[in-house]
Amino acid sequence: MNEKLFKYKLYVKNNNDVSFTPETLAKIQTIISHYPDGQHKSALIPILHIAQEELGGSLNVDIMDYVAGLLNITPIEVYEVATFYSQFYIDPVGKYVIEVCQTGPCAICGGEDIMNYLEEKLKIKVGETTGDKLFSLKAVECLGACGSAPVMQVNTEFHEFLDMQKIDEIIAKLRNESELTKPEELTWKERLS
Amino acid sequence: MERKIILENIEIDGIRLLEVYRENGGYKSIEKALKTMTPDEVVAEVKTSGLRGRGGAGFPTGMKWSFIDKKSGNPRYLVCNADESEPGTFKDRYLLEHIPHRLIEGMICSAYALGANKAYIYVRGEFKSIIGILNEALKECYKAGLLGKNILGSGYDLDLHVHTGAGAYICGEETALLESLEGKRGNPRLKPPFPAIKGLYGCPTVVNNVETLANIGWIVNNSGEEYAKIGIGRSTGTKLISACGNINNPGVYEIELGLPVEEFIYSDKYCGGVKGGKELKAVIPGGSSVPILPKNLILNTLAGEKRLMSYESLSEGGFITGSMLGSGGFIVYDEDACIVRNTYNFSRFYHHESCGQCSPCREGTSWLESVLHRIENGQGKMKDIDLLVSIASKIEGNTICPLGDAAAWPVAAAVRHFRSEFEFHVLHPEIVKNVKHGSLEKYLEIPVLTAE
Known part of the structure; x- marks a missing residue:
């Protein structure tokens, strides 16, 4: 086959x-x-x-x-x-999946610039994963946080009111955190029951 | 006058916790409903209140409840639709994040009224933190005897659980939501049979929006008659409006229905005017699915009356010169917004979210997206503009669920009200190829097209 x-x-x-x-x-x-x-x-x-x-x-x-x-x-x-369902990934992804909202309200507040900046910064295109398997970049539709546009989520943790400086901070933080074994956040298992 | 029903006490520290919520009058309606009222009396109060579904369609809630099949003897279900994914709408997220017990209180009263012993809250998968908050709140309720067997000694049992989606806009449609809740793909079902007869697991089911259910506690406490006094005409009560786009104060506001749109946009209590002192260009008043209206039509109706935030006033003039209150996702565009690019953006969204079940929607949304992409990128022809209108008219009304309509309406409305902007894109490909944002006329040395 x-x-x-x-x-x-x-x-x-x-x-x-x-x-x-x-x-x-x-x-x-x-x-x-x-x-x-x-x-x-x-x-x-x-x-x-x-x-x-x-x-x-x-x-x-x-x-x-x-x-x-x-x-x-x-x-x-x-x-x-x-x-x-778009939250399930069939292809392998990096440790941190960055999903940037591209829908209307985010787009008019600069969502597209955020995406371009991330592509430039991570040196990958939308849909790709970095060589070190740390970051995957995805374009997604409305995340339901239009009041704090532009928005992205990293492994379902929301980051709001984004600008270039904030992205720099988030990426830097994630790079450091990746050395830890487990990010300090509740898992699906903990939240679902 | 400011009226708070759903967001009452939201400023109190720790209102998310059961203890604090009860200290401030929470869960009184449960005592009243379960111990002093029959289920039919609760339904009657909701009917009197004139409460209408807050998810978008605005169908009277009491009437929806009265359709539920009580004769078959099958178990009945209440499902809360917290799959809030309409672009521009984020009111339910705000409510659930800050005051989750308001919803749970409303759900217990509603489930009692419907005779349901099992209820679910379907939360979209992206709201992972909300799922955690809701489960914490439910645990508190089980511990306090507000959920489970024999609630507060009334003899009524109710199990309430959170269910999660996984990123599909279509699951906000009630039958698709039920499919998803049954562990399947979110393909909407043919109606009839309506969920009130055959819903979850083939049993009678009522699906209500978060905000709708959050009103029920207040109605039980204060009577439907009192509720009907708030608001204007057949738009009773208050409504959460989530304002976003090019405004100074984006956020969620609870307004009494009947507030003038102009006041909502320009008052410092609400949106606080257009950002950067720019001119208002257009508004989508009810989430991305409803028709966009230019400044003159959103502030006043065609007849010259002041446009109000109510179901009737916003739809005054039909789709030719009006729009809809919808889910209350209020998106404001300033003078620099490009309507073509925005319409293309929404069409891409609907193409992505179409479940693919009905051909007019599956194929039509794809056509809309590619034709708009062509125009936006300077490769459009004049006849493409009419093609858009033609495609939209062929999707509308020809699909199982309203996603087809939702994809068609914004495109038809954008062409209707901003045709000159589409024509500009066709006539000036060299400009639109290089400039992605904003009003493009300013890039011209001599204005070719006059403003409408």
Whole structure:
């Protein structure tokens, strides 16, 4: 099968072992218990958030098949959801995913300049990842913070009222923080239950 | 007069916490509703209040509730739509971040009125911090006996949980939201059957916006009749308006419906005028989906009356000279804003967010985007402008959900009110290729086109 034919490399299974920790599995059971009996599929999106965060920042076939097994649903049901929602990444991403809002209200307050500046600063184009696998740059649509435009989010932490100086500070901070093992923020697991 | 219903007490330190919220009169409505009123009485109060859905469509909430199927015997669900993703709208985020208990209080009353024992708050995935805040608030409520079995000894049970999306604008449409809540792609469903008959898991369901539900506690406490006295005509109550764009004070404001638009834009209490002392050019009054209006039409109706912030006044004149209150996402453009670029931007947004289910929307949004891209980049032809109008008219009304309409309306309105700007783009490709922002006429030595 020719890999290049597929936009998402959905059909490439590496047969890597993936599994959640027992602690995560317990959390997942709590999340499933939020839904009526027999409706455990509802927990799919929250679990994919946790999977993406705990298992390397993006999803791949191995992870999605594993989640399908957990919820006792067919793999295709996971693939179709993972490819529909823009917060799930099928291709590998850097440690910090920078998503810059490009929609109207941000654009008229300088969102496009912010994007150009980030491209220049990180020396990558939109959609690419830096060589050291630290930053991925993405253009996204409205983040719902138009009153504090321009806005971007770094791994779902919002940064508002951006200007060039602020970006310099954020990037510098992230470069330093990347030496730490875990950023000081709540994980999906902690927030979801 | 300033009226605060939803944002009452928001300035108090720690109002996010249950203890502080209760000290300031919070959760009184629960006692009143659960112990002294029947569910039908609560529904009747909401009907009397004239409260209308705050998510955009403005459908009367009491009426929506009365459609719920009580005969089938299936469990009923209440779902709160916190998938706020309309460009220009950020009112729910503000409310949830600062005073989450206002929503939970309203949801308990509403779920009781509907006879639902399970309720969900569907929050968009980008609001990760809000999800944390809501879950903390829910935990406090469970601990205090406000949620769970036998709430406050009334014999009524309610389980309330937070569910998260993952970045899809379409999930703000109620049936797409239900699909997403069931763990599927957010493809809207055909209506009928409406969610009130067949909603979540095929059971009767009511989906309401955050702001709508946040009003219910006040209505139970003070009666629907009192609520109906606030506002103007059939636009009762207050509305959260999220103001953004080229203004001095962007932010979320609670206004009594009926406030003149001019006062809202220029008063220091609200937007504080256009940034940098520039001239007002245009306003989108209700989120990116509603038609844009030029200065003369947003301040006054065609008949010369003052335009008010209300459902009726903003839609005065239909889509020819009016717009909609929508979700209250108030986007202001100054004289330097480029309407073509802005319209292209929104078309790109709708193309990106179209779920792809209906051909007119899937193909049409893509056409709108590429034609606008062509015009914006100096490769447009005169006939492209009419092509835009034609595409828009063929999307509108021909799709399962209103995303198609939402994509078509802004384009049609931009061409209707700012046709000269589109023509300028076609006539002066060398200017528009090099200049991305602002009014382009100033780059001309001799003005070719007269202002409208």
